[in-house]
Amino acid sequence: xxxxTAQHTASKIRYPSILTKVTAVESKxxxxxxxxxxxxxxxxxxxxxxxxSLMPDFRxxxxxxxxxxxxxxxxPVALTLAIVTVAIxxxxxYLAAYRAEGVLRRLATxxxxxxxxxxxxxxxxxxxLVIGSAVAIAAALLVLDVERPGNIGGxxxxxxxxxxxxxxxxxxxxxxxxxxxxxxxxGMSTYFPLLFFAGVWTPGDTMPSGxxxxxxxxxxxxxxxxxxxxxxxxxxxxxxHLAVLVAWAVVVGFIAARTFRWE
Amino acid sequence: xxxxEVENLHKRYGEHVAVDDVSxxxxxGEIFGILGPNGAGKTTSVECIEGLRQPDGGTVxxxxxxxxxxxxxxxxxxxxxxxxxxxxxxxxxxxxxxxxSSFYENPADGDELIELLGLASKRDTQYRKLSGGQKQRLxxxxxxxxxPEIAVLDELTTGLDPQARRDTWAxxxxxxxxxxxxxLVTHFMDEAERLCDRLALIDRGRVVAIDTPDxxxxxxxxxxxxxxxxxxxxxxxxxxxxxxVSSVTWDGDYLVVAxxxxxxxxxxxxxxxxxxxxxxxxxxxxxxEDAFVALTGWQFDAADQxxxxx
Numbered sequence: 096x097x098x099x100t101a102q103h104t105a106s107k108i109r110y111p112s113i114l115t116k117v118t119a120v121e122s123k124x125x126x127x128x129x130x131x132x133x134x135x136x137x138x139x140x141x142x143x144x145x146x147x148s149l150m151p152d153f154r155x156x157x158x159x160x161x162x163x164x165x166x167x168x169x170x171p172v173a174l175t176l177a178i179v180t181v182a183i184x185x186x187x188x189y190l191a192a193y194r195a196e197g198v199l200r201r202l203a204t205x206x207x208x209x210x211x212x213x214x215x216x217x218x219x220x221x222x223x224l225v226i227g228s229a230v231a232i233a234a235a236l237l238v239l240d241v242e243r244p245g246n247i248g249g250x251x252x253x254x255x256x257x258x259x260x261x262x263x264x265x266x267x268x269x270x271x272x273x274x275x276x277x278x279x280x281x282g283m284s285t286y287f288p289l290l291f292f293a294g295v296w297t298p299g300d301t302m303p304s305g306x307x308x309x310x311x312x313x314x315x316x317x318x319x320x321x322x323x324x325x326x327x328x329x330x331x332x333x334x335x336h337l338a339v340l341v342a343w344a345v346v347v348g349f350i351a352a353r354t355f356r357w358e
Numbered sequence: 359x360x361x362x363e364v365e366n367l368h369k370r371y372g373e374h375v376a377v378d379d380v381s382x383x384x385x386x387g388e389i390f391g392i393l394g395p396n397g398a399g400k401t402t403s404v405e406c407i408e409g410l411r412q413p414d415g416g417t418v419x420x421x422x423x424x425x426x427x428x429x430x431x432x433x434x435x436x437x438x439x440x441x442x443x444x445x446x447x448x449x450x451x452x453x454x455x456x457x458x459s460s461f462y463e464n465p466a467d468g469d470e471l472i473e474l475l476g477l478a479s480k481r482d483t484q485y486r487k488l489s490g491g492q493k494q495r496l497x498x499x500x501x502x503x504x505x506p507e508i509a510v511l512d513e514l515t516t517g518l519d520p521q522a523r524r525d526t527w528a529x530x531x532x533x534x535x536x537x538x539x540x541x542l543v544t545h546f547m548d549e550a551e552r553l554c555d556r557l558a559l560i561d562r563g564r565v566v567a568i569d570t571p572d573x574x575x576x577x578x579x580x581x582x583x584x585x586x587x588x589x590x591x592x593x594x595x596x597x598x599x600x601x602x603v604s605s606v607t608w609d610g611d612y613l614v615v616a617x618x619x620x621x622x623x624x625x626x627x628x629x630x631x632x633x634x635x636x637x638x639x640x641x642x643x644x645x646x647e648d649a650f651v652a653l654t655g656w657q658f659d660a661a662d663q664x665x666x667x668x
Contacts, residue, residue, distance in 0.1 A: 124446055198446055201500075204438035
Protein backbone atom coordinates (compact mmCIF):
# COMPACT_ATOMS: atom_id res chain seq x y z
CA UNK A 96 0.00 0.00 0.00
CA UNK A 97 2.75 2.40 0.90
CA UNK A 98 4.19 2.10 -2.62
CA UNK A 99 0.83 3.04 -4.10
CA THR A 100 0.72 6.14 -1.93
CA ALA A 101 4.29 7.00 -2.86
CA GLN A 102 3.55 6.68 -6.56
CA HIS A 103 0.41 8.71 -6.18
CA THR A 104 2.35 11.50 -4.50
CA ALA A 105 5.10 11.39 -7.10
CA SER A 106 2.69 11.52 -10.01
CA LYS A 107 1.78 15.14 -9.25
CA ILE A 108 4.80 16.26 -11.22
CA ARG A 109 4.49 14.44 -14.50
CA TYR A 110 7.25 13.36 -16.80
CA PRO A 111 5.95 15.33 -19.82
CA SER A 112 6.02 18.59 -17.86
CA ILE A 113 9.57 17.89 -16.63
CA LEU A 114 10.66 16.98 -20.16
CA THR A 115 9.12 20.18 -21.53
CA LYS A 116 10.93 22.30 -18.96
CA VAL A 117 14.30 20.57 -19.44
CA THR A 118 13.93 20.75 -23.23
CA ALA A 119 13.25 24.48 -23.05
CA VAL A 120 16.37 24.98 -20.91
CA GLU A 121 18.55 22.79 -23.14
CA SER A 122 17.48 24.66 -26.26
CA LYS A 123 18.42 27.92 -24.59
CA UNK A 124 21.83 26.44 -23.70
CA UNK A 125 22.42 25.14 -27.22
CA UNK A 126 21.66 28.56 -28.63
CA UNK A 127 24.28 30.07 -26.30
CA UNK A 128 26.82 28.01 -28.18
CA UNK A 129 27.81 29.90 -31.36
CA UNK A 130 29.40 26.76 -32.85
CA UNK A 131 26.09 24.93 -32.54
CA UNK A 132 24.21 27.71 -34.28
CA UNK A 133 26.72 27.88 -37.08
CA UNK A 134 27.25 24.16 -37.72
CA UNK A 135 23.72 23.03 -36.96
CA UNK A 136 21.67 25.77 -38.57
CA UNK A 137 23.83 27.53 -41.15
CA UNK A 138 26.66 25.28 -42.32
CA UNK A 139 24.67 22.96 -44.66
CA UNK A 140 23.03 25.92 -46.41
CA UNK A 141 26.26 27.88 -46.56
CA UNK A 142 28.09 24.97 -48.17
CA UNK A 143 25.35 24.34 -50.70
CA UNK A 144 24.86 27.98 -51.67
CA UNK A 145 28.59 28.66 -51.50
CA UNK A 146 29.46 25.86 -53.90
CA UNK A 147 26.44 26.63 -56.09
CA SER A 148 27.34 30.28 -56.53
CA LEU A 149 31.14 30.21 -56.40
CA MET A 150 32.07 27.07 -58.34
CA PRO A 151 31.95 27.96 -62.06
CA ASP A 152 30.57 24.64 -63.29
CA PHE A 153 28.25 23.85 -60.41
CA ARG A 154 25.14 25.13 -62.13
CA UNK A 155 25.93 23.77 -65.61
CA UNK A 156 24.34 20.53 -66.78
CA UNK A 157 26.99 17.82 -66.79
CA UNK A 158 26.77 14.87 -69.19
CA UNK A 159 28.80 12.81 -66.68
CA UNK A 160 25.93 13.27 -64.22
CA UNK A 161 23.28 12.21 -66.71
CA UNK A 162 22.51 15.80 -67.62
CA UNK A 163 22.04 16.93 -64.02
CA UNK A 164 23.90 19.90 -62.60
CA UNK A 165 26.41 19.16 -59.80
CA UNK A 166 24.33 21.32 -57.48
CA UNK A 167 21.31 19.02 -58.03
CA UNK A 168 23.37 16.03 -57.01
CA UNK A 169 24.79 18.00 -54.12
CA UNK A 170 21.46 18.83 -52.44
CA PRO A 171 20.99 15.34 -50.87
CA VAL A 172 24.65 15.47 -49.82
CA ALA A 173 24.04 18.77 -48.01
CA LEU A 174 21.07 17.27 -46.17
CA THR A 175 23.11 14.27 -45.10
CA LEU A 176 25.83 16.64 -43.98
CA ALA A 177 23.22 18.41 -41.86
CA ILE A 178 22.25 15.12 -40.22
CA VAL A 179 25.76 13.92 -39.51
CA THR A 180 26.87 17.33 -38.23
CA VAL A 181 24.19 17.42 -35.54
CA ALA A 182 24.42 13.70 -34.72
CA ILE A 183 28.21 13.36 -34.59
CA UNK A 184 29.73 16.81 -34.19
CA UNK A 185 27.26 18.34 -31.70
CA UNK A 186 25.26 15.78 -29.70
CA UNK A 187 27.97 13.39 -28.37
CA UNK A 188 30.10 16.11 -26.78
CA TYR A 189 27.12 17.42 -24.83
CA LEU A 190 26.02 14.03 -23.58
CA ALA A 191 29.51 12.83 -22.66
CA ALA A 192 30.22 16.07 -20.81
CA TYR A 193 26.93 15.81 -18.91
CA ARG A 194 27.93 12.39 -17.71
CA ALA A 195 31.61 13.14 -16.99
CA GLU A 196 30.92 16.39 -15.14
CA GLY A 197 28.19 14.86 -12.98
CA VAL A 198 25.24 16.76 -14.44
CA LEU A 199 23.33 13.49 -14.90
CA ARG A 200 24.30 12.38 -11.42
CA ARG A 201 23.16 15.65 -9.92
CA LEU A 202 19.80 15.16 -11.59
CA ALA A 203 19.56 11.62 -10.19
CA THR A 204 19.16 13.10 -6.69
CA UNK A 205 16.04 15.01 -7.75
CA UNK A 206 12.58 13.73 -8.74
CA UNK A 207 13.63 14.19 -12.39
CA UNK A 208 15.19 11.01 -13.82
CA UNK A 209 18.54 11.63 -15.57
CA UNK A 210 17.12 10.15 -18.78
CA UNK A 211 15.07 13.34 -19.14
CA UNK A 212 18.25 15.24 -20.01
CA UNK A 213 19.19 12.71 -22.69
CA UNK A 214 15.72 12.87 -24.21
CA UNK A 215 15.72 16.67 -24.09
CA UNK A 216 19.07 16.73 -25.89
CA UNK A 217 17.76 14.37 -28.57
CA UNK A 218 14.67 16.52 -29.08
CA UNK A 219 16.60 19.79 -29.23
CA UNK A 220 19.13 18.38 -31.68
CA UNK A 221 16.38 16.93 -33.86
CA UNK A 222 14.70 20.34 -33.93
CA UNK A 223 17.97 22.02 -34.91
CA LEU A 224 18.44 19.42 -37.62
CA VAL A 225 14.93 19.94 -38.98
CA ILE A 226 15.35 23.72 -39.06
CA GLY A 227 18.85 23.54 -40.53
CA SER A 228 17.62 21.11 -43.20
CA ALA A 229 14.52 23.19 -43.98
CA VAL A 230 16.71 26.24 -44.59
CA ALA A 231 19.03 24.22 -46.82
CA ILE A 232 16.10 22.81 -48.82
CA ALA A 233 14.55 26.25 -49.20
CA ALA A 234 17.89 27.61 -50.44
CA ALA A 235 18.24 24.71 -52.87
CA LEU A 236 14.78 25.27 -54.34
CA LEU A 237 14.66 29.06 -54.31
CA VAL A 238 18.25 30.13 -54.86
CA LEU A 239 19.77 27.27 -56.80
CA ASP A 240 16.69 26.20 -58.77
CA VAL A 241 17.00 22.57 -57.73
CA GLU A 242 13.96 20.50 -58.73
CA ARG A 243 11.41 19.77 -56.00
CA PRO A 244 11.80 16.26 -54.54
CA GLY A 245 10.29 13.80 -57.01
CA ASN A 246 9.01 11.56 -54.23
CA ILE A 247 8.32 13.49 -51.05
CA GLY A 248 7.29 10.43 -49.03
CA GLY A 249 10.39 8.56 -50.12
CA UNK A 250 12.55 11.56 -49.27
CA UNK A 251 11.07 11.77 -45.78
CA UNK A 252 11.62 8.04 -45.22
CA UNK A 253 15.23 8.34 -46.38
CA UNK A 254 15.81 11.43 -44.23
CA UNK A 255 14.28 9.79 -41.15
CA UNK A 256 16.22 6.54 -41.62
CA UNK A 257 19.46 8.42 -42.14
CA UNK A 258 18.79 10.53 -39.06
CA UNK A 259 18.11 7.55 -36.79
CA UNK A 260 21.19 5.71 -38.10
CA UNK A 261 23.49 8.70 -37.57
CA UNK A 262 22.05 9.55 -34.16
CA UNK A 263 22.69 5.94 -33.09
CA UNK A 264 26.35 6.40 -34.01
CA UNK A 265 26.35 9.69 -32.07
CA UNK A 266 24.86 7.98 -29.02
CA UNK A 267 27.47 5.23 -29.22
CA UNK A 268 30.23 7.86 -29.26
CA UNK A 269 28.74 9.54 -26.19
CA UNK A 270 28.53 6.14 -24.50
CA UNK A 271 32.18 5.28 -25.23
CA UNK A 272 33.78 8.67 -24.63
CA UNK A 273 35.08 9.36 -21.14
CA UNK A 274 34.25 13.06 -21.30
CA UNK A 275 33.24 15.89 -23.59
CA UNK A 276 36.75 16.36 -24.99
CA UNK A 277 37.11 12.67 -25.79
CA UNK A 278 33.67 12.71 -27.42
CA UNK A 279 34.80 15.64 -29.55
CA UNK A 280 37.96 13.81 -30.59
CA UNK A 281 36.12 10.57 -31.44
CA GLY A 282 33.36 12.60 -33.04
CA MET A 283 35.73 14.47 -35.35
CA SER A 284 37.59 11.34 -36.40
CA THR A 285 34.23 9.79 -37.29
CA TYR A 286 32.73 12.94 -38.78
CA PHE A 287 35.18 13.46 -41.63
CA PRO A 288 35.17 9.86 -42.93
CA LEU A 289 31.36 9.95 -42.80
CA LEU A 290 31.37 13.24 -44.75
CA PHE A 291 33.69 11.63 -47.25
CA PHE A 292 31.36 8.64 -47.72
CA ALA A 293 28.44 11.04 -48.06
CA GLY A 294 30.24 12.42 -51.08
CA VAL A 295 30.94 15.91 -49.76
CA TRP A 296 34.17 15.95 -51.80
CA THR A 297 33.07 13.57 -54.57
CA PRO A 298 29.30 13.93 -54.93
CA GLY A 299 27.13 11.45 -56.81
CA ASP A 300 28.73 9.45 -59.58
CA THR A 301 32.03 11.28 -59.30
CA MET A 302 32.83 9.00 -56.36
CA PRO A 303 35.21 6.23 -57.50
CA SER A 304 33.29 2.98 -57.83
CA GLY A 305 35.47 1.12 -55.32
CA UNK A 306 34.74 3.80 -52.71
CA UNK A 307 31.07 3.78 -53.66
CA UNK A 308 30.90 0.05 -52.89
CA UNK A 309 32.10 0.75 -49.34
CA UNK A 310 30.05 3.93 -48.98
CA UNK A 311 26.83 2.02 -49.64
CA UNK A 312 27.33 0.29 -46.31
CA UNK A 313 28.06 3.43 -44.26
CA UNK A 314 25.21 5.39 -42.67
CA UNK A 315 25.99 8.55 -44.64
CA UNK A 316 26.67 6.84 -47.98
CA UNK A 317 23.43 4.90 -47.71
CA UNK A 318 21.53 8.02 -46.61
CA UNK A 319 22.75 10.05 -49.60
CA UNK A 320 21.87 7.27 -52.02
CA UNK A 321 18.44 6.78 -50.45
CA UNK A 322 17.76 10.55 -50.53
CA UNK A 323 19.00 10.93 -54.11
CA UNK A 324 16.82 8.09 -55.32
CA UNK A 325 13.72 9.73 -53.87
CA UNK A 326 14.58 13.40 -54.47
CA UNK A 327 16.31 13.36 -57.82
CA UNK A 328 14.92 10.25 -59.47
CA UNK A 329 11.45 10.32 -57.88
CA UNK A 330 11.66 6.68 -56.87
CA UNK A 331 11.73 4.93 -53.51
CA UNK A 332 14.96 4.33 -51.61
CA UNK A 333 16.39 0.93 -52.49
CA UNK A 334 15.91 -1.95 -50.08
CA UNK A 335 19.67 -2.24 -49.69
CA HIS A 336 20.14 1.37 -48.54
CA LEU A 337 17.17 1.28 -46.20
CA ALA A 338 18.35 -2.05 -44.77
CA VAL A 339 21.82 -0.60 -44.20
CA LEU A 340 20.36 2.42 -42.36
CA VAL A 341 18.01 0.29 -40.25
CA ALA A 342 20.87 -2.08 -39.41
CA TRP A 343 23.05 0.84 -38.23
CA ALA A 344 20.16 2.20 -36.19
CA VAL A 345 19.30 -1.13 -34.54
CA VAL A 346 22.74 -2.66 -34.01
CA VAL A 347 24.64 0.48 -33.05
CA GLY A 348 21.66 1.85 -31.12
CA PHE A 349 21.50 -1.39 -29.15
CA ILE A 350 25.22 -1.33 -28.34
CA ALA A 351 24.95 2.34 -27.33
CA ALA A 352 22.02 1.60 -25.02
CA ARG A 353 23.91 -1.29 -23.44
CA THR A 354 27.17 0.61 -22.93
CA PHE A 355 25.77 3.98 -21.92
CA ARG A 356 26.52 4.79 -18.28
CA TRP A 357 24.73 7.45 -16.28
CA GLU A 358 27.86 8.22 -14.27
CA UNK B 359 11.66 10.60 15.86
CA UNK B 360 13.98 8.52 13.72
CA UNK B 361 13.91 9.51 10.05
CA UNK B 362 16.92 7.65 8.70
CA GLU B 363 17.73 4.11 9.70
CA VAL B 364 20.83 2.35 8.40
CA GLU B 365 21.41 -1.23 9.52
CA ASN B 366 24.46 -3.35 8.71
CA LEU B 367 24.99 -1.57 5.41
CA HIS B 368 27.47 -3.35 3.15
CA LYS B 369 28.64 -2.19 -0.26
CA ARG B 370 31.47 -3.44 -2.45
CA TYR B 371 32.78 -2.46 -5.88
CA GLY B 372 34.11 -5.69 -7.32
CA GLU B 373 36.72 -6.91 -4.85
CA HIS B 374 36.95 -3.59 -3.05
CA VAL B 375 34.81 -3.31 0.06
CA ALA B 376 33.76 0.34 0.29
CA VAL B 377 31.40 -0.06 3.24
CA ASP B 378 31.88 -3.10 5.41
CA ASP B 379 29.31 -2.83 8.18
CA VAL B 380 27.71 0.50 8.98
CA SER B 381 24.69 1.14 11.22
CA UNK B 382 23.34 4.43 12.50
CA UNK B 383 20.12 6.34 12.78
CA UNK B 384 19.33 10.02 12.36
CA UNK B 385 16.66 11.86 14.34
CA UNK B 386 14.40 14.59 13.08
CA GLY B 387 15.83 18.07 13.52
CA GLU B 388 19.42 17.18 14.21
CA ILE B 389 22.66 17.79 12.36
CA PHE B 390 24.15 14.35 12.12
CA GLY B 391 27.78 14.14 11.08
CA ILE B 392 29.58 11.33 9.33
CA LEU B 393 33.26 11.86 10.02
CA GLY B 394 36.22 9.88 8.82
CA PRO B 395 39.35 10.00 6.67
CA ASN B 396 39.21 9.85 2.88
CA GLY B 397 38.20 6.42 1.63
CA ALA B 398 36.49 5.44 4.89
CA GLY B 399 33.18 4.77 3.12
CA LYS B 400 31.35 7.97 4.07
CA THR B 401 30.26 8.98 0.59
CA THR B 402 29.18 5.47 -0.39
CA SER B 403 27.09 5.28 2.77
CA VAL B 404 25.19 8.48 2.01
CA GLU B 405 24.83 7.54 -1.65
CA CYS B 406 22.87 4.52 -0.44
CA ILE B 407 20.68 6.89 1.60
CA GLU B 408 20.15 9.13 -1.46
CA GLY B 409 19.16 6.13 -3.59
CA LEU B 410 22.11 6.61 -5.95
CA ARG B 411 23.50 3.18 -5.07
CA GLN B 412 21.96 -0.14 -4.22
CA PRO B 413 23.41 -1.72 -1.05
CA ASP B 414 24.88 -5.23 -1.33
CA GLY B 415 23.78 -6.02 2.20
CA GLY B 416 21.85 -4.57 5.13
CA THR B 417 18.90 -2.21 5.03
CA VAL B 418 18.48 1.53 4.56
CA UNK B 419 15.20 3.27 5.34
CA UNK B 420 14.47 6.97 4.97
CA UNK B 421 11.01 7.98 6.22
CA UNK B 422 10.36 4.24 6.07
CA UNK B 423 11.05 4.28 2.31
CA UNK B 424 13.61 2.11 0.57
CA UNK B 425 15.74 4.69 -1.31
CA UNK B 426 16.70 2.27 -4.07
CA UNK B 427 13.05 1.42 -4.81
CA UNK B 428 11.07 4.53 -3.88
CA UNK B 429 13.39 7.03 -5.52
CA UNK B 430 10.66 9.35 -6.81
CA UNK B 431 8.90 9.59 -3.46
CA UNK B 432 12.16 9.97 -1.57
CA UNK B 433 13.62 12.72 -3.75
CA UNK B 434 10.58 14.91 -3.03
CA UNK B 435 11.61 14.90 0.63
CA UNK B 436 15.41 14.56 0.57
CA UNK B 437 17.74 17.11 -0.98
CA UNK B 438 21.34 16.22 -1.74
CA UNK B 439 24.52 18.12 -2.36
CA UNK B 440 27.04 15.85 -4.06
CA UNK B 441 30.78 15.92 -3.65
CA UNK B 442 31.48 15.71 -7.36
CA UNK B 443 28.82 17.10 -9.62
CA UNK B 444 28.32 20.08 -11.84
CA UNK B 445 25.66 21.86 -13.78
CA UNK B 446 25.45 22.66 -17.45
CA UNK B 447 28.28 25.11 -18.18
CA UNK B 448 26.15 27.87 -19.63
CA UNK B 449 23.22 27.55 -17.26
CA UNK B 450 22.69 30.77 -15.27
CA UNK B 451 22.20 30.74 -11.50
CA UNK B 452 18.57 31.88 -11.57
CA UNK B 453 17.79 29.45 -14.41
CA UNK B 454 19.26 26.56 -12.43
CA UNK B 455 17.14 27.41 -9.39
CA UNK B 456 14.06 27.79 -11.57
CA UNK B 457 14.71 24.51 -13.42
CA UNK B 458 15.31 22.46 -10.29
CA SER B 459 12.36 23.95 -8.44
CA SER B 460 10.10 22.80 -11.30
CA PHE B 461 10.83 19.18 -10.32
CA TYR B 462 9.22 19.53 -6.90
CA GLU B 463 5.63 19.55 -5.72
CA ASN B 464 6.22 22.10 -3.03
CA PRO B 465 9.34 24.08 -3.96
CA ALA B 466 10.97 26.73 -1.81
CA ASP B 467 10.94 30.38 -2.85
CA GLY B 468 13.81 30.53 -5.33
CA ASP B 469 14.50 34.24 -4.90
CA GLU B 470 14.64 33.86 -1.15
CA LEU B 471 17.12 30.99 -1.53
CA ILE B 472 19.30 33.01 -3.88
CA GLU B 473 19.26 35.80 -1.32
CA LEU B 474 19.94 33.46 1.61
CA LEU B 475 22.96 31.96 -0.14
CA GLY B 476 24.39 35.32 -1.13
CA LEU B 477 24.01 34.71 -4.85
CA ALA B 478 21.77 37.68 -5.65
CA SER B 479 24.50 39.50 -7.59
CA LYS B 480 25.20 36.32 -9.57
CA ARG B 481 21.65 35.59 -10.72
CA ASP B 482 22.53 36.03 -14.39
CA THR B 483 25.99 34.51 -14.23
CA GLN B 484 26.66 31.28 -16.07
CA TYR B 485 27.72 28.27 -14.00
CA ARG B 486 31.18 28.06 -15.60
CA LYS B 487 31.94 31.64 -14.50
CA LEU B 488 31.18 31.09 -10.81
CA SER B 489 33.98 30.73 -8.26
CA GLY B 490 34.39 27.49 -6.32
CA GLY B 491 32.59 28.93 -3.32
CA GLN B 492 29.72 30.27 -5.44
CA LYS B 493 29.30 26.88 -7.14
CA GLN B 494 29.24 25.26 -3.73
CA ARG B 495 26.58 27.69 -2.50
CA LEU B 496 24.49 27.13 -5.61
CA UNK B 497 24.81 23.42 -5.02
CA UNK B 498 23.49 23.89 -1.47
CA UNK B 499 20.66 26.05 -2.81
CA UNK B 500 19.69 23.28 -5.22
CA UNK B 501 19.73 20.77 -2.38
CA UNK B 502 17.23 22.99 -0.55
CA UNK B 503 15.07 24.13 -3.46
CA UNK B 504 12.60 21.27 -3.06
CA UNK B 505 11.85 22.26 0.54
CA PRO B 506 13.31 18.95 1.78
CA GLU B 507 12.85 17.51 5.25
CA ILE B 508 16.39 16.14 5.08
CA ALA B 509 19.42 17.66 3.39
CA VAL B 510 22.43 15.42 2.80
CA LEU B 511 25.55 17.52 2.33
CA ASP B 512 28.75 15.80 1.22
CA GLU B 513 32.07 17.58 1.84
CA LEU B 514 30.32 20.87 1.96
CA THR B 515 33.28 23.15 2.61
CA THR B 516 36.07 21.36 0.76
CA GLY B 517 37.75 23.87 -1.52
CA LEU B 518 36.39 26.93 0.28
CA ASP B 519 38.53 29.63 1.85
CA PRO B 520 38.33 30.04 5.66
CA GLN B 521 35.84 32.93 5.55
CA ALA B 522 33.56 31.11 3.13
CA ARG B 523 33.73 28.02 5.34
CA ARG B 524 32.57 29.97 8.40
CA ASP B 525 29.77 31.60 6.37
CA THR B 526 28.67 28.20 5.14
CA TRP B 527 28.60 26.83 8.68
CA ALA B 528 26.36 29.69 9.80
CA UNK B 529 24.15 29.00 6.82
CA UNK B 530 23.80 25.32 7.70
CA UNK B 531 22.80 26.24 11.23
CA UNK B 532 20.13 28.59 9.93
CA UNK B 533 18.84 25.85 7.63
CA UNK B 534 18.57 23.51 10.60
CA UNK B 535 16.73 26.23 12.49
CA UNK B 536 14.15 26.21 9.71
CA UNK B 537 13.41 22.62 10.67
CA UNK B 538 15.50 20.72 8.13
CA UNK B 539 17.38 17.68 9.41
CA UNK B 540 20.91 17.53 8.10
CA UNK B 541 23.32 14.73 7.36
CA LEU B 542 26.77 16.20 7.00
CA VAL B 543 29.64 14.20 5.52
CA THR B 544 33.01 15.65 6.36
CA HIS B 545 36.62 14.87 6.97
CA PHE B 546 37.21 18.15 8.80
CA MET B 547 37.38 17.80 12.59
CA ASP B 548 36.63 21.46 13.27
CA GLU B 549 33.56 21.37 11.04
CA ALA B 550 32.18 18.28 12.77
CA GLU B 551 32.90 19.72 16.20
CA ARG B 552 31.29 23.05 15.39
CA LEU B 553 28.14 21.86 13.60
CA CYS B 554 27.13 18.36 14.59
CA ASP B 555 24.68 17.44 17.32
CA ARG B 556 25.79 13.84 17.00
CA LEU B 557 28.26 12.13 14.79
CA ALA B 558 29.34 8.73 13.58
CA LEU B 559 33.05 8.14 13.34
CA ILE B 560 33.70 5.90 10.34
CA ASP B 561 36.97 4.18 9.58
CA ARG B 562 37.72 1.52 6.97
CA GLY B 563 34.05 0.92 6.23
CA ARG B 564 32.98 0.49 9.85
CA VAL B 565 31.44 2.69 12.52
CA VAL B 566 33.97 3.22 15.30
CA ALA B 567 31.75 5.29 17.60
CA ILE B 568 28.54 7.32 17.60
CA ASP B 569 28.11 10.12 20.10
CA THR B 570 27.93 13.87 20.54
CA PRO B 571 31.26 15.61 19.82
CA ASP B 572 31.74 16.17 23.58
CA UNK B 573 30.71 12.61 24.31
CA UNK B 574 33.34 11.28 21.93
CA UNK B 575 36.02 13.36 23.61
CA UNK B 576 34.85 12.15 27.04
CA UNK B 577 34.89 8.54 25.81
CA UNK B 578 38.62 8.73 25.37
CA UNK B 579 39.30 10.45 28.70
CA UNK B 580 38.84 14.08 27.78
CA UNK B 581 41.98 15.26 29.51
CA UNK B 582 43.04 18.87 29.67
CA UNK B 583 46.63 20.02 29.60
CA UNK B 584 47.64 23.16 31.55
CA UNK B 585 50.95 24.58 30.49
CA UNK B 586 52.69 27.53 32.16
CA UNK B 587 55.95 29.00 33.43
CA UNK B 588 55.87 29.26 37.25
CA UNK B 589 56.81 32.75 38.51
CA UNK B 590 59.01 31.24 41.21
CA UNK B 591 60.35 27.89 42.30
CA UNK B 592 57.62 25.40 42.88
CA UNK B 593 57.48 21.91 44.37
CA UNK B 594 55.63 19.76 41.79
CA UNK B 595 54.20 17.53 44.51
CA UNK B 596 51.89 20.42 45.48
CA UNK B 597 50.22 20.10 42.09
CA UNK B 598 50.38 16.30 41.88
CA UNK B 599 48.27 16.24 45.04
CA UNK B 600 45.45 18.28 43.46
CA UNK B 601 42.36 16.04 42.88
CA UNK B 602 42.01 15.01 39.23
CA VAL B 603 45.61 15.69 38.24
CA SER B 604 47.10 12.67 36.46
CA SER B 605 50.59 13.89 35.68
CA VAL B 606 52.96 16.80 36.22
CA THR B 607 55.95 17.09 33.91
CA TRP B 608 58.55 19.69 33.00
CA ASP B 609 59.01 20.82 29.43
CA GLY B 610 62.02 23.13 29.60
CA ASP B 611 60.95 26.12 31.71
CA TYR B 612 57.35 25.07 31.40
CA LEU B 613 55.35 22.90 33.70
CA VAL B 614 52.68 20.71 32.08
CA VAL B 615 49.83 19.54 34.30
CA ALA B 616 47.40 17.01 32.83
CA UNK B 617 44.11 16.02 34.36
CA UNK B 618 40.36 15.62 33.97
CA UNK B 619 37.28 17.21 35.53
CA UNK B 620 37.51 20.60 37.27
CA UNK B 621 41.25 20.46 37.21
CA UNK B 622 41.87 23.99 35.91
CA UNK B 623 40.35 26.02 38.80
CA UNK B 624 41.80 23.57 41.35
CA UNK B 625 45.31 23.93 39.94
CA UNK B 626 44.98 27.72 39.84
CA UNK B 627 43.83 27.72 43.47
CA UNK B 628 46.75 25.47 44.47
CA UNK B 629 49.20 27.81 42.72
CA UNK B 630 47.60 30.77 44.45
CA UNK B 631 48.01 29.10 47.83
CA UNK B 632 51.67 28.43 47.04
CA UNK B 633 52.02 32.11 46.02
CA UNK B 634 53.17 31.19 42.54
CA UNK B 635 51.77 32.92 39.46
CA UNK B 636 51.32 30.89 36.22
CA UNK B 637 53.00 32.93 33.46
CA UNK B 638 51.96 32.41 29.81
CA UNK B 639 49.32 29.93 30.91
CA UNK B 640 47.56 27.92 28.22
CA UNK B 641 44.88 25.26 28.58
CA UNK B 642 44.54 22.65 25.87
CA UNK B 643 41.28 20.78 25.80
CA UNK B 644 41.36 17.30 24.33
CA UNK B 645 39.43 17.57 21.07
CA UNK B 646 37.75 15.47 18.46
CA GLU B 647 41.04 14.87 16.75
CA ASP B 648 42.50 13.33 19.90
CA ALA B 649 39.35 11.23 20.22
CA PHE B 650 39.68 10.15 16.61
CA VAL B 651 43.30 9.12 17.03
CA ALA B 652 42.50 7.26 20.24
CA LEU B 653 39.48 5.47 18.77
CA THR B 654 40.94 4.45 15.42
CA GLY B 655 44.65 4.24 16.17
CA TRP B 656 45.22 6.39 13.08
CA GLN B 657 47.00 9.68 13.01
CA PHE B 658 44.56 11.97 11.29
CA ASP B 659 46.38 13.01 8.18
CA ALA B 660 46.91 16.76 8.32
CA ALA B 661 48.77 16.83 5.03
CA ASP B 662 45.81 15.16 3.41
CA GLN B 663 43.49 17.86 4.70
CA UNK B 664 45.78 20.55 3.39
CA UNK B 665 45.78 18.97 -0.03
CA UNK B 666 42.00 18.85 -0.10
CA UNK B 667 41.65 22.43 0.98
CA UNK B 668 44.02 23.65 -1.72
